[in-house]
Amino acid sequence: MAQLVFGYFAGVIAVTAMLVVALKNPVYSVLSLLIMFFHVAGLYVTLHAEFLAAVQLIVYAGAILVLYLFVVMLLNAKQDDRYHRQWRAAGFVCVPLLLELLVLFAGGKMESSPPFPADQAGPGVDNAKAIGMTLFSTYLFPFEVASLILLVAMVGAIVLAKRDTGGGGHDAHKDNRLSP
Amino acid sequence: MTELGLRFFLSLTQIAVVVVIVIVTVLILTLAERKVLGWMQDRMGPMEVGPYGILQPFADAIKLFFKEDIVPAGANKFLFTAAPLLALIPAFIGFAVIPWGPDWTLEINGIIYKPFVISDINIGILYILAFASLGAYGIILGGWASNSKYSLLGGLRSAAQVISYELNVGLAIIGVIILAGSLSLVKITNAQSGWFWHWYLFAFPAPQIFAFVVYVISSVAETNRVPFDLPEAESELVAGFFTEYSGLRFAFFYLAEYANMVLVSCIAAAMFLGGWNAPYPGTILELLGFPSLAWIENTMWFAAKTYFFLFLFFWLRATLPRLRYDQLMRFGWKVMLPIALANIVVTSIAVYLFPNS
Numbered sequence: 001m002a003q004l005v006f007g008y009f010a011g012v013i014a015v016t017a018m019l020v021v022a023l024k025n026p027v028y029s030v031l032s033l034l035i036m037f038f039h040v041a042g043l044y045v046t047l048h049a050e051f052l053a054a055v056q057l058i059v060y061a062g063a064i065l066v067l068y069l070f071v072v073m074l075l076n077a078k079q080d081d082r083y084h085r086q087w088r089a090a091g092f093v094c095v096p097l098l099l100e101l102l103v104l105f106a107g108g109k110m111e112s113s114p115p116f117p118a119d120q121a122g123p124g125v126d127n128a129k130a131i132g133m134t135l136f137s138t139y140l141f142p143f144e145v146a147s148l149i150l151l152v153a154m155v156g157a158i159v160l161a162k163r164d165t166g167g168g169g170h171d172a173h174k175d176n177r178l179s180p
Numbered sequence: 181m182t183e184l185g186l187r188f189f190l191s192l193t194q195i196a197v198v199v200v201i202v203i204v205t206v207l208i209l210t211l212a213e214r215k216v217l218g219w220m221q222d223r224m225g226p227m228e229v230g231p232y233g234i235l236q237p238f239a240d241a242i243k244l245f246f247k248e249d250i251v252p253a254g255a256n257k258f259l260f261t262a263a264p265l266l267a268l269i270p271a272f273i274g275f276a277v278i279p280w281g282p283d284w285t286l287e288i289n290g291i292i293y294k295p296f297v298i299s300d301i302n303i304g305i306l307y308i309l310a311f312a313s314l315g316a317y318g319i320i321l322g323g324w325a326s327n328s329k330y331s332l333l334g335g336l337r338s339a340a341q342v343i344s345y346e347l348n349v350g351l352a353i354i355g356v357i358i359l360a361g362s363l364s365l366v367k368i369t370n371a372q373s374g375w376f377w378h379w380y381l382f383a384f385p386a387p388q389i390f391a392f393v394v395y396v397i398s399s400v401a402e403t404n405r406v407p408f409d410l411p412e413a414e415s416e417l418v419a420g421f422f423t424e425y426s427g428l429r430f431a432f433f434y435l436a437e438y439a440n441m442v443l444v445s446c447i448a449a450a451m452f453l454g455g456w457n458a459p460y461p462g463t464i465l466e467l468l469g470f471p472s473l474a475w476i477e478n479t480m481w482f483a484a485k486t487y488f489f490l491f492l493f494f495w496l497r498a499t500l501p502r503l504r505y506d507q508l509m510r511f512g513w514k515v516m517l518p519i520a521l522a523n524i525v526v527t528s529i530a531v532y533l534f535p536n537s
Contacts, residue, residue: 027256027324050301050302050303051303051306054303054306054307054310055306057310057313057314058306058309058310062313062314062346066313066320067343069317069321069339070339070340128302128306128363
């Protein structure tokens, strides 16, 4: 039963992930990405990580992907604009990756995989509490560093956006009027 | 196998009952809104269909059912069809974790189940937030797929508005989660039993009054209701994102909007006003010697609190003019957000100082 559920989720994730780059209509790409996020959340639920599943949906599906959709709809990109002749570059990246995967799978058969730490925590454990405890004790420093990096990115985005609409925009307008 | 079958049967029965209750509530709301608005504007409201107009919702439903289903030329047919469903499903799916009555457990053939909540999962409130945020897709895609500029503008406005105010909804309920120490709506409601000053709106170490105000305003904005109904502003955008919709598809959008109103009212009742708990300890029916009927009193209290919020939606609609777009954004980010953040800081300090209460 568990194998079947995993197979379903993994299969849909693989197919929709491919569709994201293969579909011609960018809005359909965003939608297949949405379906993929859903199934990743489903995988988290099967691993008894309900908190992660909910956060996955709230952050990625609920906020980030809505912004993607927003941008895709506003840009109204012509369908052919997205397809550049990049298959040589793609080949350079993909062939080594495929080889690495093959080597990994061939080597992995010999060793026994280490047991998941999640197996020790049963389905009854409140994993939101467990994640909070781990984040704010063991991983406190990386957590704070990550939040600082996000803050810097946010401030940087605001600085860049402000500079364009402020003095720069006014000057550009002036230039347009003066130039013949 | 029979155990699994029985489990399925019980769950499906619960789901059917809840869906029927929600749809009946929506039917009542469509009439109540027009009646309440009528009274507030000193007129009668609908009076023609049935005695005192009470059959109006059925007349509306029959009319929508038999209307011609129009797909505009140049519309994306697949997404045009999918959008109303994408709006409707997230609106209904959240009701799965709402506790309607006391936290009882029944045992039938060795299967333990809770009759008044479909599923008591330990991330209850996050589950609702996750699916509520998906409701925006139906609106955005409906606006885009219609191939109409009014629809597209409505969809874009909705996207920006829902993202901005969803954040405030999430931050406003964090105070309650800190006080309750749990994300499960069943546990949050259980923790508010006793006198009404145990409700998290008035609870001792950190009363969540500001969070409550932020939540109510933001949830009005999230359901696209007046005064935040910019996505469907009829004086600017005809009807916003569902300008091109007619017949059953329009009915789906309509149903989704009202179901969302019921859902946010249920959450407000459960998180801030004690859910199914009466304002006094225990229940009157229990004191009178009918402990097995106490659930009726509890569910009635829950319904009363929910309907109070629904009335508030109508009241706001009759009272306030629509906000301008820049006012909406400034209000959300510069007023609501700082209040919600300050509430989290104050609540955390209060809980740290009074850990036992």
